[in-house]
Amino acid sequence: MASTAARRLLLPLLLVALIAAHRAAARFVVEKNSLRVTSPAVLRGVYECAIGNFGMPQYGGTMHGVVVYPKADAKACRPFADSGLSFKPRSGGLPVFLLVDRGDCYFTTKGWNAQNAGAAAVLVADDRVEPLITMDSPESSGTEHIENITIPSALVTKRFGEDLRKALQSGDMVNVLLDWRESLPHPDERVEYELWTNSNDECGAKCDMQMSFVRSFRGIAQALEKRGYTQFTPHYITWYCPEAFVLSKQCRSQCINHGRYCAPDPEQDFSTGYDGRDVVLQNLVQICVFRVANGTRRPWMWWDYVHDFAVRCPMKEKKYTRECANGVINSLGLDIEKINKCVGDPEADKENPVLKAEQDAQIGHGSRGDVTILPTLVVNNRQYRGKLEKTSVLKAVCSGFEETTEPDVCLREDIETNECLENNGGCWLDKATNVSACKDTFRGRVCECPIVNGVKFIGDGYNHCEASGLGRCQINNGGCWNETRNGKSVSACSNQEAKGCKCPAGFKGDGANSCEDVDECKEKLFCQCKDCACENTWGSYECSCGGGNSLYIREHDTCISKHSSSTPSWGFLWVVFLGLALAGAGAYAVYKYRLRSYMDSEIRAIMAQYMPLESQDMPSQQHHLVPVDRADV
Incomplete structure (x- = not known):
């Protein structure tokens, strides 16, 4: 009896334990940016720091500041106002990068307290010698301030933190430049990005954040996709149920396809409301909506479906059903038969190719680590670190374009300087x-x-x-x-x-x-003929002939008489007339000679038909006379 009760208590925790184990074994990749120390000279150089998974990293940009180490509460676990400290710079002063120590409280608590005290960024010095890690957001309650943290945060190594504190204690002014320009790769004119999300809308602050992001970013995402600037792909995380528990009530309520694809129960009670199985099915529908829309070259329809489903089919109104989903699909004009074929049979004891591909995609490759938490944004195969908020995400997407190829939306005043x-x-x-x-x-x-x-x-x-x-x-x-x-x-x-x-x-x-x-007259380049007079003009010259009775020919640089060229002599005219007369007489003589020769040949031909000529031999036989038509002569 006791073992049965214990089993019932442990089974609801099964999937949570599996998720935790999966995360523990996952391959993580830490996203980093550069921190350049410009003074003092002893620390001058470039250092790596890990981008925090909260706040707003300034992707694509830089930030200059001066490092300050607090005189009290060095771990920043309490509001600095309690100690009377403020780090807001005076007018014209450099922004303050607050250096704090790791330990005793959440990373997000340190960031929140630094932000409230006026700091522009927070640098957390590690308290142990280890490779840099990503400062994550806690899952526990009482951390509502996470969504309100806007300043960027970064983790620095233990040794570098000690060097910064030593320089500050020596009275040196430590100036640094935080540089996020190379945090994301930007190889070409198109940005490829993924959003690992969930259709569950009853998971608290994170679900609310996801839907708020979808609502605000939808228009920008669709415009970028339609104009060919981006390629977006949605993804969904699922886990499998251990074979020993496949037939348990808990796995049957949270999984489809015989325990192969599972999601946590939305209420974590395994008895009331919707089950994890419902979430997996709706995730599968949303993937298939994207696939079918992408097949018709309208991948941006995914944003419309996810937005409209959240509005029309929420869990709290008991409308989170397949029937409600079909209504949304039909209203958007999508092919519901193709979507149903893509979804397949959730009761079949075999793999679903769509969900199998999603599980394979969760595994990290190249510069990207495994995807283990929701939501996760991946830009150009690098996991985005920061708040899932329209402006912050747009900055990250914009930083993925090759220089000078960004769309106009990336050059707005509220996005960049x-x-x-x-x-x-x-x-x-x-x-x-x-x-x-x-x-x-x-x-x-x-x-x-x-x-x-x-x-x-x-x-x-x-x-x-x-x-x-x-x-x-x-x-x-x-x-x-x-x-x-x-x-x-x-x-x-x-x-x-x-x-x-x-x-x-x-x-x-x-x-x-x-x-x-050029003074052509002075340099004697033109107008060199006899009796020529040269006058220089702007860019040219004028040449005239002496006496007023001659014309200047520029091409030949010479003068000719106006009279000789315009009034011909009588002798010249007689020569012309005589030549014309001789040509006419010659032509007439040739004409008469040719005409006479032609007539003689014609007459001889006619006479030859009636009588033989002296030069011809008489034929042996008598020829008959043939009358000739005059028209043939």
């Missing part, structure tokens, strides 16, 4: 046209010669950029000299040249800064 607004980011700037080489990116500015109206600028981006290729002269005249006088515009830029400046004909100089008029 535009360094190009101050002193043009130190990049090249053409003040005449306001064309700049400064390009804002999520992780900072880059100095890169721009493309303006299809015209590519080339140069180092810092000190020099110039337009190149066709059309370059339309952009600030290609950076070349140009001037207009008396309505005449002259330029040293030519679209026929890919780059560079060259003074046009009639000018000399470097073409970029100046072109001076």
